[in-house]
Amino acid sequence: MKKFLSKAVLSATLLAGAIVPAAANLQTASAQDAAIPVTILAQSSSEQNANIVRDQLTKAGFQVDVSLQPDYASFNAQKDAGNYDLAISSWTTVTGNPDYAVRSLFISGGDYSIISNPEVDELIELAASQTSEEYVETYKQLEEVLVTENAYIAPLYTSLKAQAYNHEVLNGDSIRLSKSRAFAWEPVSYNDESLNTTRPLVLTQEMGDLTSLDPIKGNDGSINQLNTNMYVRLINLTDDDQITSENSLSHNFVIADGNLDYYFILRDDINFAKIEDGVAVDTGDLVSAEDVIFSLNRAKDPESVPDHRTYSLHEHISEVSVVEDIAELEAAVVSGSDQTVKEALEAGLETPIAELVAAEADVDNAAGNYQVVKLTATEPFPQVLNYLGHQSAGIVSEQQVSAINTYDVAAYDPNSDIAYGDQRAITEGSTYDNHLWASGPYILVDKNDYQANFVKNPAYRPDTDADANIEAVTVRFIGDASSSLSALRAGEVDLLYSLSEVNYPIVEGETSLTLQSIPSNGVAYMLFNTNTPGRPVSDSVNLRKAILYAINQEEINAAYQGLKLPAFTTLSPLVETGNTLVADPAKVEEFLTNYINE
Structure with a gap:
């Protein structure tokens, strides 16, 4: 069926690039009537x-x-x-x-x-x-x-991707701006380092309604930065989007010849943290191969949790397993190289591999006892590594998640069932019952309508360069970008992670603020x-x-x-x-x- 629209109106309107006044149209219908x-x-x-x-x-x-x-x-x-x-x-x-x-x-x-x-x-x-x-x-x-x-x-x-920070308060050398990765909290330090243990770092984000603190159940601005800092991953992205083991769960990673098998040799200096009486404590539970396998298997399974938001990112994972035979590492060759997988995994280690162990209790990197996780893809797919750097690939505790998620997935009722990561468990008031176990440098203590409060994980690589500098982080929920900028200018916020280009001149006009910007994704x-x-x-x-x-x-x-x-x-x-x-x-x-x- 033809739609009525005056051809004269159509031609005059579009070719002139403007709405034609009714008086200029010889036909009875005006452009606005026909629009x-x-x-x-x-x-x-x-x-x-x-x-x-x-x-x-x-x-x-x-x-x-x-x-x-x-x-x-x-x-x-x-x-x-x-x-x-x-x-x-x-x-x-x-x-x-x-x-x-x-x-x-x-x-x-x-x-x-x-x-x-x-x-x-x-x-x-x-x-x-x-x-x-x-x-x-x-x-x-x-x-x-x-x-x-x-x-x-x-x-x-x-x-462009931009952020602004108060250089009178924060050490500029500790502030990273990454093209893709969410803002990393653990390197940040105050100019006066004595404040690191006494003054919370104050950040802001627009969304205060958190989708989920279970990393596989959300992929939006409400939780990306929070979960990125609360759960460690097998690998990370550098500031310019290269794959790295820096500040991850692995010492090294290797792509084997054929691009089907990926190997990761795990560190043994990260434990899960939990909250007791408002304080982060070491659970004593190593973030181990069994947690990696559990986390990635549930990440790829659309039926593992109700309202799974990120399974399609991990659908190229076929199998995740622990390697127990050193001979496999010696026989496998690195993609595009004559180097063995074992040699590549040992690069830079203080102690070479003496034994591969499956049990968490047997792990001792200093003695050469390591866990190696092998990920096999459904087909040659080198981009699988990038997905392992996403917050949805954060490693959760098999013990704790299994203890909380006792409901039937098919019969899950959000009105009565509180799943692992549900914000109600960390919201102040009658629903508060913090069940989170964090594998990353920080853990969420509590939240309300105005802010979320995090503290340092005491069991995240303590006494190393990766140990978080600042003891506490407060994320304020400010829905309006102009209000966030005003808070930064007033000294109520230390760093504004997301900044519109129209506000660059305002930041550049403030003597206390530094602007950073790069092309974004x-x-x-x-x-x-x-x-x-x-x-x-x-x-x-x-x-x-x-x-x-x-x-x-x-x-x-x-x-x-x-x-x-x-x-x-x-x-x-x-x-x-x-x-x-x-x-x-x-x-x-x-x-x-x-x-x-x-």
Whole structure:
């Protein structure tokens, strides 16, 4: 069925790039009467983006309504209900690898995907099996399917990553700014080191409603930084996204020839901590191979917990096991090398491997008794290591999680069952019963509506360079970015982890503050509603393309003082595909005409 829209109005509106006054139109219908309605869904924190896009689409002849939601929960409720045409979204590839930038968002059945396209699925899987030299062309094709052919998303920009801190209080040499990894707390120190044991480090984040302190049950801004600092992982990412064993559970890691088997030799100087009477105490329980196996098996199993949010990140894990025979390490060869796996795992160790042990009680690195964990992938997939650096791969205690999660997963009732990591267990009041065991440098003591309080894990690599410097960390929940900046300027907050480019001049004007910024892996984009039958944008690729080519990234960048970078998809900061989006009024007219004539 044809949709009524005056051709004269359409042509004049789109070619002129502005709404034509009714007096200029010789036909009776005005441009506004004929304009196609579009609803933009956004959180209040994205209000500037919503306003810019609204103006661009209005200029292109659409009738635009902005549905601004106060928080992530309200935004998600409207999104799940399908009450939008475009949802302003963002994604940061916190693992530093391109598979993470697309899998959860676009693969059929992905954690955040509303798309089901076999070609998209095939290209994602193909690229995952390829080396970095091979996958560029595959990801280029994937981008074209996502944007050029189907207009599933409309890119806005790539951001810089910035933070600001009070250099009169904090030692600048101890402050890290990582491209992907969440902010690490343990290196931070005060200029006056005597304050490390007496003064809490005060940070802030927008979200105070914590999804879960169980690392596999959340992957959002409410818990990423918290869980990253509360659970150790097999490996970490460097500040520039390289895989490292630094400050991880492993001394070394090795990829064996064939890219199917991955070996990790574990340290023996990290125990789990728990909270007793508001104080962090050493449980005496070593973070061991059995905890690694338990943690990664539940991470990859979508049925291991209700509302599992991160299983798709770990679906390439086939098996996790303990190696007990040194001969296996001596026979296996490092990928791309003649070196044996044993030699690579022993590199830099004070004591070489004398014996491989399975039992936690037999571990003694100083005597040469080590645990080695072997991870076997479902297929050659080198990017599996990047996922092991994600907070969802944090190592939890098999003993404690099993003791808390006694419910039937299929019959789980969130109103009566409190699962491991449920924020109710650490919220002040009648529900408080802190059951957390932390393997990382800090553990959460308690929270309320205003802040969460952490203390140092006394059993995390004590008396080493990795031992956390500051004894306590307070994370204040401040939902408004302007209020967070005001708190930093007033000295109420020591460091502001996330800072919008529009606020750079304010920070640079403060003599007590230092600004740090680098290109990030964060991309802002608009997700088209392709999942609500009967809604025009869901049913018509022509309409989506008309909206797509009305987006002008240069104008958006100008609104941010030229501090944004171009984007095509969430892959843009990671893979140079050469794809670009250029606003084109002629294409807007072409696809809108096609839509009207459908």
